[in-house]
Amino acid sequence: MVTTPSSPPRPATRRVPPGFVFEDDSAPLTPAVLPSNHFLAQRPVTPPRPEESTAAQEANWTDRARPDTSSLAAADFDVSVVSGFMPPEEPVQTLRGVGFGWEALEDALEAVQREAELIPGGGVGKLSEQWRASLPRASLEPLATLPLLRRAHTLLAHLTHFYMHSTFPSQTTVPATLAVPLVAVSDRLGLPPILTYADTVLWVWKLTNPSLGLRADNVEITTTFTSTASERAFFLLSLFCELHGPSILRLMSATLDEAFFSDATALSRIASYLGSISLLINELTDLMSGATKGAFGPAGRERIVPEAFFWEIRPWFNGGRWTYEGVGPAGEDKVMEWGGPSAGQSSLVHALDLFLGVDHMPRPARPAHGAASESGEKQPAMNDGPAFPDTFRDRNDAAAAAAAPTVEKAALHKAPSDATFMARMSHYMPGHHRAFLQHLESLHSPSPAAPTAPVLPSLRKLAQRHPAELGAAYDDAIAAMKRFRDSHMRLATVFIVQQARREPARDSVHWPEWEAKRVAKEREEEARRARGEEREKEKIVGTGGTDLVSFLKRCRDRTTEALLGQQ
Numbered sequence: 001m002v003t004t005p006s007s008p009p010r011p012a013t014r015r016v017p018p019g020f021v022f023e024d025d026s027a028p029l030t031p032a033v034l035p036s037n038h039f040l041a042q043r044p045v046t047p048p049r050p051e052e053s054t055a056a057q058e059a060n061w062t063d064r065a066r067p068d069t070s071s072l073a074a075a076d077f078d079v080s081v082v083s084g085f086m087p088p089e090e091p092v093q094t095l096r097g098v099g100f101g102w103e104a105l106e107d108a109l110e111a112v113q114r115e116a117e118l119i120p121g122g123g124v125g126k127l128s129e130q131w132r133a134s135l136p137r138a139s140l141e142p143l144a145t146l147p148l149l150r151r152a153h154t155l156l157a158h159l160t161h162f163y164m165h166s167t168f169p170s171q172t173t174v175p176a177t178l179a180v181p182l183v184a185v186s187d188r189l190g191l192p193p194i195l196t197y198a199d200t201v202l203w204v205w206k207l208t209n210p211s212l213g214l215r216a217d218n219v220e221i222t223t224t225f226t227s228t229a230s231e232r233a234f235f236l237l238s239l240f241c242e243l244h245g246p247s248i249l250r251l252m253s254a255t256l257d258e259a260f261f262s263d264a265t266a267l268s269r270i271a272s273y274l275g276s277i278s279l280l281i282n283e284l285t286d287l288m289s290g291a292t293k294g295a296f297g298p299a300g301r302e303r304i305v306p307e308a309f310f311w312e313i314r315p316w317f318n319g320g321r322w323t324y325e326g327v328g329p330a331g332e333d334k335v336m337e338w339g340g341p342s343a344g345q346s347s348l349v350h351a352l353d354l355f356l357g358v359d360h361m362p363r364p365a366r367p368a369h370g371a372a373s374e375s376g377e378k379q380p381a382m383n384d385g386p387a388f389p390d391t392f393r394d395r396n397d398a399a400a401a402a403a404a405p406t407v408e409k410a411a412l413h414k415a416p417s418d419a420t421f422m423a424r425m426s427h428y429m430p431g432h433h434r435a436f437l438q439h440l441e442s443l444h445s446p447s448p449a450a451p452t453a454p455v456l457p458s459l460r461k462l463a464q465r466h467p468a469e470l471g472a473a474y475d476d477a478i479a480a481m482k483r484f485r486d487s488h489m490r491l492a493t494v495f496i497v498q499q500a501r502r503e504p505a506r507d508s509v510h511w512p513e514w515e516a517k518r519v520a521k522e523r524e525e526e527a528r529r530a531r532g533e534e535r536e537k538e539k540i541v542g543t544g545g546t547d548l549v550s551f552l553k554r555c556r557d558r559t560t561e562a563l564l565g566q567q
């Protein structure tokens with residue numbers, strides 16, 4: 001059974017215990033010396049609301065957000081105690097009625113969805129040009145609230161992907177009618193101008209029966225490309241994982257509260273909370289293994305057909321290097337490169353990694369050229385990126401922007417190239433959630449504003465200090481994350497790796513390209529055999545642009561490395 005932390009976890013009189021231990025294990029803190037800039041004395045900085053903010057304010061509000069541990073589910077971070085990283089209320093379903101061109105865009109989405117739905121084998125590369133002609137340029141004027149901005153992003157991002165991929169080969173220019181409002185809305189939300197996890201999971205659901213509230217058997221996906229049960233199930237899989245967010249976040253928050261005390265009672269409570277977190281992670285794993293085996297969700301109703309997912313649904317998600325028309329300050333075009341949506345953008349999994357201390361940052365390059373990793377793979381030599389504590393900070397972006405004022409917008413949004421996929425993915429999260437992860441991370445590292453102020457010990461440090469009390473519970477949680485990643489790898493194998501090896505339907509737009517590649521590969525293999533060389537290992541790329549098999553293995557290896565029992 002999952003232990004839910006009681007609220008409040010401790011009487012107010014015990015907020016600052018005499019024996020509180022700091023990172024350096026030295027002077028304990030007493031209430032009398034609690035510095036005014038200590039994390040417990042600070043409030044989170046609320047991002048400016050669209051109606052009261054200037055572009056400059058919006059650009060740097062995340063930098064100003066400083067931590068507060070009073071709740072890890074703070075409204076200021078757009079994180080809810082009832083719905084986690086999903087909005088607490090049903091997302092706005094349509095912008096009909098707000099005027100300023102949005103109605104026509106909703107009409108266009110409905111029309112193109114209807115057309116795609118009728119094409120057997122999927123509409124990628126096969127839609128008419130008709131619907132594109134009448135797209136109006138919508139104005140952001142009526143979008144005064146976060147829910148309206150979210151719907152605008154979802155709507156524009158879906159229309160953009162329809163626009164780009166409904167011809168074959170795909171388009172490379174996003175027309176100004178879509179590009180200009182998409183970039184403007186994206187800037188307001190701290191998102192890139194492309195379809196993201198938020199657009200496909202967090203913000204596209206409705207309640208079947210509004211009186212029953214948000215739960216797995218009462219939620220439906222509303223906006224898709226193919227209108228198929230498989231596509232809805234694909235997004236529901238992630239959404240069902242997100243539904244575990246509130247319980248996980250509450251347990252994380254209660255654990256951090258107890259970490260502050262670190263006495264015998266606190267350690268025993270933390271061990272119990274960790275046990276509950278492990279059970280919740282196991283539930284995520286069960287969802288994934290259900291999807292791999294063919295059925296998951298309430299009453300095992302959901303099913304994603306692997307071939308349909310790979311050949312008909314997934315191609316709609318592809319990002320690319322696109323020209324965004326008219327988005328520059330003087331109306332000039334800009335070339336930007338963005339990846340498509342991936343559940344790697346889920347703040348929930350990132351939060352779990354941060355909380356547990358699973359470190360995804362690149363390790364120092366080895367002396368030899370591309371030495372073998374633990375899994376026996378060759379790894380590219382890479383510079384050691386910034387240490388773990390800066391995974392979610394944009395400091396390199398800020399430095400790059402200062403050094404190169406002409407740098408393209410995309411470069412301002414993108415993490416530096418030596419950052420890990422996980423760090424890059426944080427740039428595809430809504431700005432509030434990125435700020436939340438920065439907040440979570442900053443609890444364990446000194447604030448630049450108060451470098452000598454004490455910081456909260458990380459869970460990992462605490463478990464290392466108290467192996468008898470916490471070691472087993474900590475390792476169990478890490479082992480649960482490892483099983484989660486094992487299960488996720490099987491999912492990626494069934495839905496991507498195996499499908500990429502299979503032939504697409506002969507009447508699909510993918511077939512000629514697939515066949516041409518197959519013939520070219522066969523010729524290469526023949527030439528290789530003739531030269532007496534070994535067969536080359538095939539690399540399959542994820543929507544986030546990774547060599548997915550070795551990337552996912554590396555994520556799992558990083559998880560295993562966190563086990564204390566291994567040290």
Ligand code: HEM
Pocket residue numbers: 234237238241242291304341342343344345346349350485488491492495496541542543544545546548551552555556
């Ligand atoms: C059919 C379902 C799924 C498939 C085919 C799939 C596939 C992939 C692939 C190929 C990647 C590599 C990154 C990329 O290039 O996109 C990835 C990463 C990732 N996915 Fe999934 N995924 C699925 C469902 C999920 C779900 C439900 C979650 C949980 C919310 C999830 C969480 C992640 C995370 C956190 C990463 C980053 C790597 C890691 O932390 O291990 N995925 N996924």
